[in-house]
Amino acid sequence: MPAADYLVTIGLEVHCQIRTATKMFCSCRAGFGYAPNTNVCPTCLGMPGALPVLNEYAIERTILAGLLLGCSIPPVSKWDRKNYFYPDMPKNYQTSQLDLPLCIGGSVPLYEWNFPAGAAVSQAEAGVVRRVKLDHIHLEEDAAKLTHFAGYSLVDYNRGGTPLMEIVSAPDLHTPDETYAYLKSLQQIMVCAGISNADMEKGEMRCDVNVSLRPKGQEKLGEKIEMKNINSMSAARRALIYEIHRQAEELDAGIAQEQSTRRWDDTLGESIVMRTKENAHDYRYHTCPDLIPIHTASLVQKVRQEIPELPDARRNRLIAEFGLPAADAATLVADAALYDFFEQTVDAGAPARKAANWVINTLTAVLADKETDAAKCPVTPHHLAGIIDIVEQGIVSTNQAREVLDLIWGHPELDAAAAADQLGFKKTDAGALEMLVDAVLAENPDMVELVRAGNTKLINALTGKVMKASNPKPNPKLVTQIIISRFPGI
Numbered sequence: 001m002p003a004a005d006y007l008v009t010i011g012l013e014v015h016c017q018i019r020t021a022t023k024m025f026c027s028c029r030a031g032f033g034y035a036p037n038t039n040v041c042p043t044c045l046g047m048p049g050a051l052p053v054l055n056e057y058a059i060e061r062t063i064l065a066g067l068l069l070g071c072s073i074p075p076v077s078k079w080d081r082k083n084y085f086y087p088d089m090p091k092n093y094q095t096s097q098l099d100l101p102l103c104i105g106g107s108v109p110l111y112e113w114n115f116p117a118g119a120a121v122s123q124a125e126a127g128v129v130r131r132v133k134l135d136h137i138h139l140e141e142d143a144a145k146l147t148h149f150a151g152y153s154l155v156d157y158n159r160g161g162t163p164l165m166e167i168v169s170a171p172d173l174h175t176p177d178e179t180y181a182y183l184k185s186l187q188q189i190m191v192c193a194g195i196s197n198a199d200m201e202k203g204e205m206r207c208d209v210n211v212s213l214r215p216k217g218q219e220k221l222g223e224k225i226e227m228k229n230i231n232s233m234s235a236a237r238r239a240l241i242y243e244i245h246r247q248a249e250e251l252d253a254g255i256a257q258e259q260s261t262r263r264w265d266d267t268l269g270e271s272i273v274m275r276t277k278e279n280a281h282d283y284r285y286h287t288c289p290d291l292i293p294i295h296t297a298s299l300v301q302k303v304r305q306e307i308p309e310l311p312d313a314r315r316n317r318l319i320a321e322f323g324l325p326a327a328d329a330a331t332l333v334a335d336a337a338l339y340d341f342f343e344q345t346v347d348a349g350a351p352a353r354k355a356a357n358w359v360i361n362t363l364t365a366v367l368a369d370k371e372t373d374a375a376k377c378p379v380t381p382h383h384l385a386g387i388i389d390i391v392e393q394g395i396v397s398t399n400q401a402r403e404v405l406d407l408i409w410g411h412p413e414l415d416a417a418a419a420a421d422q423l424g425f426k427k428t429d430a431g432a433l434e435m436l437v438d439a440v441l442a443e444n445p446d447m448v449e450l451v452r453a454g455n456t457k458l459i460n461a462l463t464g465k466v467m468k469a470s471n472p473k474p475n476p477k478l479v480t481q482i483i484i485s486r487f488p489g490i
């Protein structure tokens with residue numbers, strides 16, 4: 001039977017590095033981009049006798065994630081040791097949480113703007129298509145980073161011991177497109193709340209995907225196939241599309257599926273079996289004797305005071321408060337740096353709709369052109385508010401404003417008015433401009449006749465003539481308007 005006759009069930013385990021200054025159980029610096037093995041100490045290297053000290057901030061961030069996603073926070077949470085032997089974990093166990101995690105239940109909203117292009121999306125309510133159930137969120141330490149070469153591997157313990165949140169969904173996803181939207185929505189929530197940078201390219205967010213198929217009408221879930229460490233959202237989607245087809249084909253051919261772990265090779269575009277149930281790890285979990293259980297009540301009370309605005313609430317506010325079109329609001333919400341730029345431009349005095357338009361259309365095009373992002377842009381929100389202001393005042397046209405922006409890019413010491421001045425753009429004296437228009441029309445009687453006869457295309461040519469005759473350069477839109485006013489009835 002075709003793939004459409006199977007019910008697909010997908011579950012996700014997403015690892016998210018928490019944005020903290022230091023590691024989970026020691027005071028070593030956490031973060032990306034340091035020389036290998038420079039942020040280490042006896043605790044995160046697992047030296048005998050070295051004891052852990054909790055990073056309270058990481059616990060608070062995990063509780064914040066839980067509250068944002070509607071989880072319940074149990075009064076007591078505890079630490080467990082997950083035993084395994086591998087060079088990325090020098091203690092031979094990872095400190096994690098098994099049966100008393102920090103957050104239980106909850107859900108992740110699927111935002112309508114996060115589905116891939118062309119996906120069939122059901123009706124959204126205030127931007128949310130539906131909520132995907134979570135099983136729990138727990139906190140653990142990250143392992144060290146291994147880099148494999150031919151015949152040997154190198155290990156960097158800088159990442160070892162970094163606070164890592166694991167967000168475990170219920171088996172409540174059903175399509176590769178939904179999975180993509182889930183990852184993107186979760187990432188936006190984490191970034192928006194400042195919990196994690198969640199940059200998948202830097203490994204700050206990673207995911208394990210599991211998927212099973214069962215014939216329609218069968219209640220019991222099919223055998224679960226897991227794919228580990230997928231490092232981009234589009235790779236997760238590709239892996240699932242492949243795996244659903246592979247399993248459907250095998251089931252059609254009468255080949256029963258066996259619970260197993262596979263590796264997704266994004267270059268080859270196929271998944272390869274790594275291990276089956278018989279040789280699955282036995283982690284011999286047990287309660288960590290070095291760490292006392294966490295009593296969460298006072299932390300929950302503290303974190304409740306600082307719950308930020310979620311992306312859907314932000315999008316709805318942009319629509320209600322500023323009258324932004326839904327698509328513009330979604331674009332701003334999807335990129336935290338772009339949103340901050342917009343908000344600061346509005347704070348600097350620009351009208352919101354104009355600011356949104358400039359940020360979404362012009363600024364993103366310039367940033368793409370210069371291969372940089374909003375956070376590193378030399379043109380500040382204050383500059384942009386100034387540019388919008390001189391356009392509004394009629395000192396420059398939209399095209400001229402783009403020249404102003406380009407000049408400021410290389411000379412950020414200039415403000416918009418000074419840059420416009422340097423480019424020779426000045427506010428037009430309306431009376432003088434009208435006289436100039438009339439003079440140009442008088443000099444071109446043939447063209448005037450043709451326009452009167454209905455050849456309105458010539459208005460552009462007349463505008464060009466007026467522009468050429470003026471110094472400083474007026475706003476061409478204004479010139480066109482004056483010319484049109486000289487031809488009543490066309």
Ligand SMILES: [Zn+2]
Pocket residue numbers: 023026027028039040041042043044045161
């Ligand atoms: Zn350390």
